[in-house]
Amino acid sequence: MLRYLFEPGFFGSGPVHVALAVGTVIALTSAVVGVFTVTRGQSFAGHALADIGTTGGSGAFLIGVNQFWGYLAFGAGAAAIMELIGIQRRRGRDVATGVVLGAGLGLAALFLYLGTQYSSTTGASFTLLFGSMFVITSSTVPILITSALLALATVVVLARVLLLTSLSPDIAAARGVPVRAVGAAYLMALAVSVALSAVIIGAVLSTALLIGPAATALRVAKGPVRAMAVAAGIGVAATWLGIVLAYDSFYWPPAHRGWPVSFFVVTLIVGCYLVTYLRPRRERQDVVRQAPDTEQVCSPA
């Protein structure tokens, strides 16, 4: 049966090894970071960082630098600007994000245009926008894995403080949590995580790996630790299966040239999310509600 899933040569392929190793670490990081992104209501910021990553990636391509550095530099820069403009306030956050996003995408259009003028390959802009796990050069692998582990470690160390801040920023501040610094550190981890996802599934799709597994996990797991575990499981499983299917698709129509791996990963993640809606949402059975004894209280004294 497994023979039908794994086409010949799958386990012997160098690009597949790289894709599996890098994909696993990045999917894991994105999923865990994503749980806090959704909890903190920063999904839009995450998406904006991804789109601005396109600008950085296309700029990097234009000047002949590894695209990861482009994603990272622009993502981190945009995160810093968003933090300065006022991402702490919910409304200021959306406005700040939107403004930075618009400026970034305009530049991306210019860079992509110039890129196609000079190199006359549409393949590069496709990789940039939609990623490809099979073209990661092995020299960047240590950088990618180190960055991912740093972002993951940051979020794990901040986990409790981030949860307390999500519950109430005032309680956190009253208990001595440097709320703003923690928020900034989190935003940087988010920028790194988005840049990494951009490498494997493309700048435009990188939020799928960030938000999808987390949103699914929050629908099925009640507590924070379990939510992170479920999100990580979904992210990693979708990445693995996506890689397998993309490899298999070299044998598929129409061209026998393989389908993009990002398509499979994103489709699997969205599929997981939709499945949670098939199951009826649990009612709270653990609470026996008592009707307030209004008769007694309302009767005139």
Next chain:
Amino acid sequence: MSASLLRLDGVGVRLGGREILDDVSFSIEAGEFTGLIGPNGAGKTTLLRVILGLQPVTHGSVLIDGAPRAARDASIGYVPQKLSIEPDMPLRVRDVVSLGVDGNKFGIRLPSRARREIVDDMLTAVGAQRYANARVGELSGGEQQRVMIAHALISRPRLLLLDEPLANLDISSEQGIVSVLARLARAERIAVLLSAHDMNPLMPVMDRIVYVAAGRVAVGRTDEVVQPEVLSRLYGQHVDVIRVHGRILVVAAPQGPTGSEEVEGIDDEQAPAEGADEQAPVEGASVVR
């Protein structure tokens, strides 16, 4: 003489050219239950934020045990005004209470049986054990208040600040919260400073009252403070104090022909009909519900 647990000395707060608090001085001793009473907009939340160090003062000082409060000091527990917690926030009731122990600390914490037991004990103490494993965002307002009280108490504070914990609760939840607070505070000798716009639910348990109006305070035992002369001076206009069946209503006389000169913060729906011979309720009006 030993220093008071909490002492405010001539505290003033000015925000955007507006005087929010003006020369506020009072102190709270260990184990005292103090009601911070006043109409909406009087400055109660600002006063609590000053004590917590979240709001800088323009003048005056706030002292805990005679010294300025150190950051990360666990001596004050805080229950903010109603939180808006989304149902998808991945926090069960027991997670929220557990965050009360060390939610301000960095790093990883491994689960332990001892931790689980103190969380369970705290949930039982506030009567929240039935929904210990429910998401906190799915609870009713009264249930959330109990959980937040457990969250605040588990770090063993000596002073507990609660901002309008009774607002928007049904009557039985209101009574439940007050009795839980009074019982735990007495047992652990925790001082409580609780803000409310209606003093009546607190009458059985309140040792002292800090009455706030127009940014100024009157402090003392309830029967000393809730007097027409004292409160009229505070409000800067004549108010009456009416006692009905052991409950207290503070009402302002209508001023001018329209009768619309209400004391700030009263609910419009409770204002009397125009030109009526009645008086406008200021506070405690909810007893008529």
